Amino acid sequence: MSKIHTALQKITAAGEKKAADSRTAASVKSAIRSEKEHRQSTPLQYKQQIEVNVALLAENGITVSGDHARELRDEMRRIKWPVLANAFGDQSKEIERSNVVMVASATSGEGKTFTAVNLAMSIAAEKDFDVLLVDGDIAKSHASELFGLTEYAGVTDYLSGEVPHIMDVIVGTDVPGLSLLPAGRADEHASELIASNRMSGLVTDLSELVPNTVVLFDSSPILQTNESQVLSRNVGQVLLVVAASKTPQPAVKEAVSLLGPDVIVNAIFNGMKSSFGKKYRLGGYYGYHYQH
Secondary structure, eight states: OHHHHHHHHHHHHHTGGGOOTTSOHHHHHHHHHHHHTTOOOOOOOOSEEEOOOHHHHHHTTOSOSHHHHHHHHHHHHHHHHHHHHHHHSGGGGGSTTTTEEEEEESSTTSSHHHHHHHHHHHHHTSSSOEEEEEEEOTTTOHHHHHTTOTTSOOHHHHHTTSSSOGGGTOEEESSTTEEEEOOOSOOTTHHHHHTSHHHHHHHHHHHTSSTTEEEEEEEOOTTTOSHHHHHTTTOSEEEEEEETTTSOHHHHHHHHHTSOTTOEEEEEEEOSOOOTTSOOOEEEEEEEEOOO
């Protein structure tokens, strides 16, 4: 754990001035509102709507209620404020597709889906912002599973041309501010679909769909598939989840080296060894701007 911690601190020192995590919630929200207060968000019209299974989310450690949920919500607030600042604050002018965020990890089992879903719920709780959670982990699609969307058409169906309009597969929810884009059917050509021009166009379309919306991708592990490596070239921010006592320092460095050259990367230190479906504790947040 100390080696990973030290490695992340060294990377942080290289781009400390670019990080937004030191800003307070009040200053972040103030900056964002001043930029966006003149824009009026038009609610999307969903062809599909679901009721979120709160009990299932709670069973899998997603913030719902109770003491653990309060603590986790506080940790998620510390993560989301820099993300929102990068997405909509002054620095967003320097970041292409600044509101498109990819949650990734070097390998599987480090808590990236847990982080992505909790972060989505946390952003949805903000009165000034919405979030579209996209399941970009085609092979595993844990996010789709949590919301009961494994049989729904989604990303792959749109990219393959079987679904003509993306709004045909975006799913509204009864959670204010939260919408979902399922992974869709498994496809052996997922890597090629993610790398296609249609995918690049999709990311652009999603980033411009409605004002004040974070497009949050739960991606596949960076070192186990190349989909997330390709996707990172289309997003503005990457949240890299690093598991304590599990992720080797070389794996962290290799994962970072495979990301897009201009993307903003923020590392989230997951301080408790656990498996998907158990309670986690996120032990730290480190921001840096990485360039090859």
